[in-house]
Every structure is written in structure tokens, then in C-alpha cells.
Amino acid sequence: MRVKTAVLISGRGSNLKSLIAACAKPDFPAEIALVFCNVEGAGGVAVAQAAGIPTKVISHRGFGSREDFDRAIDAALREANIQLVCEAGFMRIHSDWFAREWEGRLLNIHPSLLPAFKGIRVHQQALDAGVKISGCTVHFIVPELDSGPIIAQAAVPVLPGDTAETLAARVLEEEHKLYPNALKLVAEGKVKLEMGQAVFI
Numbered sequence: 001m002r003v004k005t006a007v008l009i010s011g012r013g014s015n016l017k018s019l020i021a022a023c024a025k026p027d028f029p030a031e032i033a034l035v036f037c038n039v040e041g042a043g044g045v046a047v048a049q050a051a052g053i054p055t056k057v058i059s060h061r062g063f064g065s066r067e068d069f070d071r072a073i074d075a076a077l078r079e080a081n082i083q084l085v086c087e088a089g090f091m092r093i094h095s096d097w098f099a100r101e102w103e104g105r106l107l108n109i110h111p112s113l114l115p116a117f118k119g120i121r122v123h124q125q126a127l128d129a130g131v132k133i134s135g136c137t138v139h140f141i142v143p144e145l146d147s148g149p150i151i152a153q154a155a156v157p158v159l160p161g162d163t164a165e166t167l168a169a170r171v172l173e174e175e176h177k178l179y180p181n182a183l184k185l186v187a188e189g190k191v192k193l194e195m196g197q198a199v200f201i
């Protein structure tokens with residue numbers, strides 16, 4: 001039985017595309033059973049539809065609180081019998097309730113070598129700091145933003161003349177390899193969140 005996985009997106013969905021490609025392999029331990037998006041008309045929804053994956057679009061606008069919106073996400077995940085959630089460019093901060101509810105079953109990809117450069121405008125933060133290496137991180141989500149235990153990372157050089165856009169493109173290529181590998185590890189049970197730590201088996 002493959003692990004029923006949902007991907008949460010807000011945008012163009014290039015990471016979603018790489019996860020779909022990985023899940024298309026017959027021996028991959030996860031399947032994407034739902035793509036959830038909070039932005040009407042986001043490109044990633046069309047990516048999912050083209051692959052024949054069920055989609056659910058619910059805008060966060062109009063909900064009274066973060067938790068109210070998260071309860072709508074939770075209902076969609078439960079309705080689809082989701083076991084594991086991958087956030088891929090999902091640009092909403094969760095309520096503590098949601099992070100706890102899905103603890104250990106909630107992954108995110110972030111375009112920096114965490115714990116450096118959390119939040120937004122990540123590549124500009126890296127350029128402003130003058131780092132010579134940047135990269136991407138897949139981690140378990142915990143209530144504190146971009147702070148959960150690390151599952152996998154990949155590094156890229158920061159080159160002279162880089163802009164936020166050129167660096168983002170270099171990092172994104174690595175994201176597309178890293179996220180499927182990290183999902184595989186979690187879906188196979190080779191890494192677990194235990195007592196607040198990523199434990200590798």
C-alpha cells in the first residue's frame with residue numbers, strides 16, 4: 001500500500017510536478033491523492049489536473065482565524081484519507097493546532113539551508129548576508145515557523161553577480177531532486193519525528 005499523500009500549494013507548482021513525476025514510478029512508496037491550494041487560479045492546480053489528481057481549492061480569505069482555515073484543510077485531508085502532507089510553496093503559516101494535529105506527518109520544503117534565512121525573500125536574505133553557499137531544506141513542520149527537524153538538505157554555490165532570481169533558479173533545481181528523495185524516506189518509514197527530533201532508522 002502506497003502512502004496516501006497530499007501536496008499543499010499556493011503557486012506555480014514546480015515542486016508538485018517533481019513529486020508527481022517521482023510518484024509515477026511503480027516502486028515509489030507514496031501516491032499523491034490530493035492537491036490542496038489556497039489561491040484561485042494558481043498554476044499548480046492545472047499541473048495536478050493534467051496529471052489526473054483530485055484538487056481542492058479553498059481560499060484562506062473569509063476565515064475568521066488561522067485555525068478556522070486550518071480546520072477546513074484538515075477536513076479536506078481527512079475526507080481524502082490522507083496519511084502524509086507535503087507543503088510545496090504553500091505560503092500560509094499554520095495554527096499551532098494544525099501543526100500538532102499532523103505532527104510527524106507534515107513536511108515542508110524551504111529554499112535555504114535552515115536554520116539560516118527563514119520566512120520570505122529568502123534568496124535576497126542570503127545575498128544580503130554574503131553567504132557563499134545556499135540551498136534548500138526539507139523538514140518536518142512544527143508550530144514555530146521554518147524551525148522543524150531537518151530531513152534532508154542540498155547545497156548550491158552562490159556565484160558572483162547572482163541576483164535573487166538566478167540564485168532561486170539554481171536552488172529550485174536542487175529542490176526538485178531533494179523533495180522526492182525526502183518524501184521517499186518518510187513514506188518508507190526510514191525517518192520519523194520522535195520527541196521533537198528527526199530519527200533516521
Ligand code: GAR
Binds near residue numbers: 011014044109111119
Ligand atoms: C519553492 O522555491 C519553495 O521552496 C518555496 O516556494 C517555491 C515554490 O515554487 N517555498 C517557500 O518559500 C516556503 N517558505 P513551486 O510552486 O514552483 O514549487
